[in-house]
Structures are given as C-alpha cells and as structure tokens.
Amino acid sequence: MLFVWPSLIVLLFLIGYPFIMLIFYSFFRFSFLRPAAGLNFIGLENYQFLLTDKYTWDRFIFTGKFVVMAVILQFFVGVGSAYLLQEKFRGRGVILTLVLMPMMLCPIVVGLFWKYMFNTQWGIINYLLKMLFNVGPIEWLANEHNSIYAAVIADTWMWAPFMTLLSLAAFTAIPRYLYEAASVDRASAWFKFRHITLPLSAPILVLALLFRLIDSIKQFDLIYTLTAGGPGDATQTISFTLYKIAFQYFYTGQGSALAMILLITIICLSTFLIMYMTRLIEKQRK
Amino acid sequence: MAAVHVKNLKKFYGSVKAVDGIDLEIKDQEFVVLLGPSGCGKTTTLRCIAGLESPTSGEIYFDSRRVNALEPADRNIAMVFQFFALYPHLNAVDNISFPLRAQGIPPKKISEKIAWISDLLGLETILKRKVQTLPGGDQQKVALARAIVRDPAVLLLDEPLSQLDEKFRDEMRTELGRLQKSLRVTTIYVTHDQREAMALADKIVLMKDGKILQAGSPREIYENPQSVFAGYFIGSPGMNFSQCVWEGGRLLFQGDQSELSLSDKLATLLSQKDKRNLLIGIRPEHISFSATQRESICSLKIKVATVEKFSQFKIFSFHLGEQLFMGRVREEVPEGAEGYVYFLPDRLRFFDAETERSIF
Numbered sequence: 001m002l003f004v005w006p007s008l009i010v011l012l013f014l015i016g017y018p019f020i021m022l023i024f025y026s027f028f029r030f031s032f033l034r035p036a037a038g039l040n041f042i043g044l045e046n047y048q049f050l051l052t053d054k055y056t057w058d059r060f061i062f063t064g065k066f067v068v069m070a071v072i073l074q075f076f077v078g079v080g081s082a083y084l085l086q087e088k089f090r091g092r093g094v095i096l097t098l099v100l101m102p103m104m105l106c107p108i109v110v111g112l113f114w115k116y117m118f119n120t121q122w123g124i125i126n127y128l129l130k131m132l133f134n135v136g137p138i139e140w141l142a143n144e145h146n147s148i149y150a151a152v153i154a155d156t157w158m159w160a161p162f163m164t165l166l167s168l169a170a171f172t173a174i175p176r177y178l179y180e181a182a183s184v185d186r187a188s189a190w191f192k193f194r195h196i197t198l199p200l201s202a203p204i205l206v207l208a209l210l211f212r213l214i215d216s217i218k219q220f221d222l223i224y225t226l227t228a229g230g231p232g233d234a235t236q237t238i239s240f241t242l243y244k245i246a247f248q249y250f251y252t253g254q255g256s257a258l259a260m261i262l263l264i265t266i267i268c269l270s271t272f273l274i275m276y277m278t279r280l281i282e283k284q285r286k
Numbered sequence: 287m288a289a290v291h292v293k294n295l296k297k298f299y300g301s302v303k304a305v306d307g308i309d310l311e312i313k314d315q316e317f318v319v320l321l322g323p324s325g326c327g328k329t330t331t332l333r334c335i336a337g338l339e340s341p342t343s344g345e346i347y348f349d350s351r352r353v354n355a356l357e358p359a360d361r362n363i364a365m366v367f368q369f370f371a372l373y374p375h376l377n378a379v380d381n382i383s384f385p386l387r388a389q390g391i392p393p394k395k396i397s398e399k400i401a402w403i404s405d406l407l408g409l410e411t412i413l414k415r416k417v418q419t420l421p422g423g424d425q426q427k428v429a430l431a432r433a434i435v436r437d438p439a440v441l442l443l444d445e446p447l448s449q450l451d452e453k454f455r456d457e458m459r460t461e462l463g464r465l466q467k468s469l470r471v472t473t474i475y476v477t478h479d480q481r482e483a484m485a486l487a488d489k490i491v492l493m494k495d496g497k498i499l500q501a502g503s504p505r506e507i508y509e510n511p512q513s514v515f516a517g518y519f520i521g522s523p524g525m526n527f528s529q530c531v532w533e534g535g536r537l538l539f540q541g542d543q544s545e546l547s548l549s550d551k552l553a554t555l556l557s558q559k560d561k562r563n564l565l566i567g568i569r570p571e572h573i574s575f576s577a578t579q580r581e582s583i584c585s586l587k588i589k590v591a592t593v594e595k596f597s598q599f600k601i602f603s604f605h606l607g608e609q610l611f612m613g614r615v616r617e618e619v620p621e622g623a624e625g626y627v628y629f630l631p632d633r634l635r636f637f638d639a640e641t642e643r644s645i646f
Contacts, residue, residue: 181371185385
C-alpha cells in the first residue's frame, strides 16, 4: 500500500486542493490581484447575486441555445456519416481518417481559421455561397444574430467526428445476420435502421450525446478565438463569462461561485442521461 | 414449392476454396441436410443458395429459373439463422408478421396467418412478449414461425438447433420433422450434428473441404459409406477402423498380426478385389460381446478396457491391432473382462488403405 502514497499526494494537490479552494473562495469577496484588500466572508452572497442577475441568466440561456443547436446538429451529422461509412469500400480508410481529423486539431487553431473563413469580405464561406447559390455576402461574425450560427457551425465541424467515431463503433458491433434476416424478409433500409441499428446502438449514442453535452457547456477555446464572445457579448457562453469574471475582472470569489454553479448544472444533466442510458442497457441485456 | 439445382458451385475467398465444385439436385418438397464438420463449406453453399453471397462461379436454379442475379428478397426464400436473428425491440407477433407486412398483405389476412402459425407451433403464450425476454428455444420457434408464415418456395436453415440446450434440441428436432412433412416445403438444412441429419433428412449430403463426399438417404450412407470419413462421421460413436493386410487368403490386423477368420463369401470378395493394404470398418452397434466364443468366424478374443453406461446401452472399448475399438451393446459388459467379440459379417466394410474409398 505504501507505494500508492506518492500518487495520492500528487492527486490531492493537483485536484483536491484547487477544488477545495474553489469552494472556499466562493463564499468570500476576494481577488487574486488585490490580496491586500482581504478575505471578506459574505456567505452565499456570490451565489445569490449570480442566480438573480439578469445578465448571468442571459448568458445561461444563450449557452443553452448554443448547446442544443450544436449537439443536435453534431448528432445528425455524426450518425449520418457513420451510417454511410459502415460498409467497406475502396478508400474507406483514407476517408475515415480525413473525417476524423477535425477532432484532432487544437480548438484555438480551429477557432482562428474559421474566423478567417467566416470573414465577411474575403472569407471562403461567403465566396462559396456566392458562387454556388448566389447568396450573400452574409455578415457572420460581426452580426449579433448570425454569430451564434457561426459558432455552431465551427463547433459541429470540429466535434461531429466524435459522434461519427462512437456511432461507427456502435454500428459495427451489431451482428450482420440481423441485417441479413431483414434482407431476406424484404425490409427497407429505413426499417433496418429504425428497428435494428438504432435500438442496438442506443446506449452508446446516448453516451456520446452525454460527452458532447458536457463539452459544449464548457466550450471556451473556440469561442475565445472565433468571436471573443462578440460582437459585444452576443456569443458569450457561460464559460466565457466565467473567464471574464475570474481572469479579466479578477473577481476570484464570484468566479469560484459561478464555477460551482456550472459544475452542479453539469452534474444534474449528466445524472439524468446516465440514468437513461443505464435503463437502455438493462433493457438490452435481458 | 420449388426444386433447387446447383451446378458446379464454387466460392473462393482469395486463395481459400470454401466451396470447390458442388452439384446438388434437390427435389420439390425434399428435406435435404448438408452435413459436415466446421469449415466444410456447407454454410457457404446455403448462403449462396439464399443469395447472401455471390458465387465465384456456378449456377443456381429454382425450378428452371436461374436465380444467380436475384437478391435474397426476390428469391421467395425464408431463412432461419443459428443465432435466431430476431428484431430485438419488437415482440413475437411483430417479428412474425413483419415479412407479411413488408409484402403488403392486408391486416386481416395477416391475423389469420398469425393465428394459424401460432396454433401450429404452440406460440399463444408468448406472442405478446418482447423477444429478448424469451428463452432460446422459444426464440428459435418465433424465428421458425417468421420463416414459415410467408409460405416460401424454399426454406433454409443454418444450424438452427446448435444454440439450444439438449432437451430443447430434441423437442425442436421432432417438431421440425413433423412440420416439414405437413407443410411440404422444400427444405435445406445445414448442421454438423449427424444425429439431426439422420433423424430429419430425406437426403443427406456429406461435405468435406468444399466438396461433396457422398449424397444419399440416411440409410444408404449409414449402411454403405463410400469413404472412411463417411463411416467415421455418421453414427454415435462412428465406425471403427483398423489397418489390416490381406495376404495369402488371410486377413491380418496391423500391429499384433492377429487374424480375423472370415466367411467364405467375404474371402471370395476380397480375393476378387485383390488389394493388399486395407482398412476394415465395423460399426459399434454391430459388435457383440460374450464371455465364451460363440461363433467360429469373425470372432476374436479380447480384453475389455473401459465401459461407459448410457440409459439404453453400454459402450465398451477394447484394443485390436494398434487401435482402440468401441462396441455398443444392450447387455452388461464387465470392465476388464476377457471374452470374445463377434463382428456381424454382413456389416463388415473394407476400404482401400491409400485412397480411403470403399471397396465394399
């Protein structure tokens, strides 16, 4: 047992200490930049403020919109592409690698080059839209109504491959003879998808959904480089707000409280999904 | 109802010859069993007939219609798979009625057919249950119902009983035989279990290494195996074999050179064939044991090695030449006893030692 101690101590410091300090600071008015101003205990005042502040709520609502749109789009693109990539065909390996590449890039880099692509005057998106559909130019990032769609598109481009990967894993685990029996019975492709593919891959798809949900709520890097929360605060997700509070204004106490609120929100959402997924798995295992 | 003709079917996977020139003639309403060990090509043949695999070369005809280019859905076949292959989230009724709904049959007719098949297979109690909650035997019954309910031209079964436990297997085997006789549908059944084949088949097609070794009624194959493999594979236990030498009018066993005295008829036949190195074959059920010598020919003095008791018979083993022989009798055989075994002369079979083909 002794040899476990070094790792435990490291873990304690890297995870345990920051976490406990987070909870600690959330009950105080305190700033890292002005430690001399002191540690003022204010109890639940940080939480009270954040939960009743209209501005904060607007950020939550925006994040909700962003997350729902992004995750739904990623789900359809991911599952759809996995469906198309199921069967072996020539060049499948290459195409699969290409499809999965966006996921392997650094979010900051992704945000940057989408920023260039979405540029109103010389971005390639507007160029293609004009050439193919004679539409535009669309003001993507400078327009407060369109910027959310730009963020959703960039996020989907980056993370749909994750859905593709997990869906593909789930699909390939389904035994072929189920599809063969359906072929012999003259089932349509839709019937096979609805009654064989979906039910048998549901637990993994829900798991993938869970991952994407949690990740999207925490989305920061992409927003930071793509829009910096802008224009104004039109694309300011709650994570971005947290960044501002903690590292621009340096309201450490309030930032800690917001981080706690976020954590609790994510835990609640995850619990629901995990319960649903467990129920699905149990139904299947019988 | 359809007759099935397979002409020179070949299926290669790269350099692996799964099926290497198969010719099959299956009569309308016949129950044919493709029998053989794992990897002999029986399932591949079945899947080619079903249309789930495309042959490398060869022709498949249903009646006189060439079906090579047809999809499984267009061949009017039904298939029962080894692992049941039921639609997981539907209940039994929905599983069975699915192919009918896919064909566009009106709901009233569907209900009639469900009632009929449910009565035929005894499914009333499980119709509404989700198939995943059913035990293996019931699942396979549902799979069978799904196949039969659409009145196929050919019914294909791929080792349907291998996933069931012993008791269910015996029940289903009887059920299947009865069913096929009353439905009179052309049936092709794949299995590695020779008892199933012997019990169910009108014709057994014995396969090995992608080729047909022998095709015939169960009785024919049992009584006249054309190869050592056929003798060995059929029967529980299978035929006993030993190397022996026919020399100077005498039959000598390899190893201890003990002699088996033969009837005149047998001796004449062997001299006619004039082969020296032989394999002698005799089925366990055609060997009897007695403490004293009762017959003067086809009888040998032996010592019993082991005895295994089953409910209806006993299997005893003894050394002969270099081999261990098995005998199957109804009466008690004491272990370690010394006595005499008697081989029924009409049941002795002889095979060429090199080619392993039957001489007679």
